Amino acid sequence: xxxxxxxxxxxxxxxxxxxxxxxxxxxxxxxxxxxxxxxxxxxxxxxxxxxxxxxxxxxxxxxxxxxxxxxxxxxxxxxxxxxxxxxxxxxxxxxxxxxxxxxxxxxxxxxxxxxxxxxxxxxxxxxxxxxxxxxxxxxxxxxxxxxxxxxxxxxxxxxxxxxxxxxxxxxxxxxxxxxxxxxxxxxxxxxxxxxxxxxxxxxxxxxxxxxxxxxxxxxxxxxxxxxxxxxxxxxxxxxxxxxxxxxxxxxxxxxxxxxxxxxxxxxxxxxxxxxxxxxxxxxxxxxxxxxxxxxxxxxxxxxxxxxxxxxxxxxxxxxxxxx
Numbered sequence: 001x002x003x004x005x006x007x008x009x010x011x012x013x014x015x016x017x018x019x020x021x022x023x024x025x026x027x028x029x030x031x032x033x034x035x036x037x038x039x040x041x042x043x044x045x046x047x048x049x050x051x052x053x054x055x056x057x058x059x060x061x062x063x064x065x066x067x068x069x070x071x072x073x074x075x076x077x078x079x080x081x082x083x084x085x086x087x088x089x090x091x092x093x094x095x096x097x098x099x100x101x102x103x104x105x106x107x108x109x110x111x112x113x114x115x116x117x118x119x120x121x122x123x124x125x126x127x128x129x130x131x132x133x134x135x136x137x138x139x140x141x142x143x144x145x146x147x148x149x150x151x152x153x154x155x156x157x158x159x160x161x162x163x164x165x166x167x168x169x170x171x172x173x174x175x176x177x178x179x180x181x182x183x184x185x186x187x188x189x190x191x192x193x194x195x196x197x198x199x200x201x202x203x204x205x206x207x208x209x210x211x212x213x214x215x216x217x218x219x220x221x222x223x224x225x226x227x228x229x230x231x232x233x234x235x236x237x238x239x240x241x242x243x244x245x246x247x248x249x250x251x252x253x254x255x256x257x258x259x260x261x262x263x264x265x266x267x268x269x270x271x272x273x274x275x276x277x278x279x280x281x282x283x284x285x286x287x288x289x290x291x292x293x294x295x296x297x298x299x300x301x302x303x304x305x306x307x308x309x310x311x312x313x314x315x316x317x318x319x320x321x322x323x
Contacts, residue, residue, distance in 0.1 A: 007079030038163030064092025171274035
């Protein structure tokens, strides 16, 4: 099968593209050409690279032509963030491509009311990013239900893996958190410490995309949550993280006002975005229809990220990992 991956040099594509090559597919990667994948793999030497600025070409109304000219059997769109962009691609590929797979987000759902959240049980999304991802997923579902292009949307949680900073125990990207946990220093925790975050390893997301490509009949017209088998809460996450360094977590419960006073505005807002939603998702649909079987529990996935950051001197810790 000839598969075009849009944005294949990012978190998911780093693992997905080599998977597809190993499965015997002919793979084309469309990217801006700004950087290589996060981890090297020999399979990349078999990938056709096409440089294109998605944002600029969308504005010019020609991105769909760029994709269609490559004559793909399937398209995996990993970097689409607006309904307008998604709809334009669907319109251009309708009748020419067998399957369009879109990378959505669990943030298509708003704050949880009941957990785990199954597909179709999402609350109203909050924030422009979540609103757009929800609109795209609904449009794609309607497109296929109406007899148009066969589409599938997959919705990852907080993606982690080697090469980038994971969402940490306080719900943000502050690497100082790992330094504090490794040193046994107090860690300010906003809220009550029971707020949930649902991570997923990038390779498990790649697995789900590969499965959906391989079974268009099962995946067509569907949307899938793609997360780890379990979720982490703030307190448990911090305690687990401290244990990696042979420490016990020292947690200081603070109000959101106090938390904001001791961190940057960016980190505070990111924490609020994650912890306010307090989400945990069901993967039963992906298990039953696709055979999705994530290899990583959330703490395992985050540990792999933290280990990479330490080994590459991206974060400062008080003592080496004990695991």
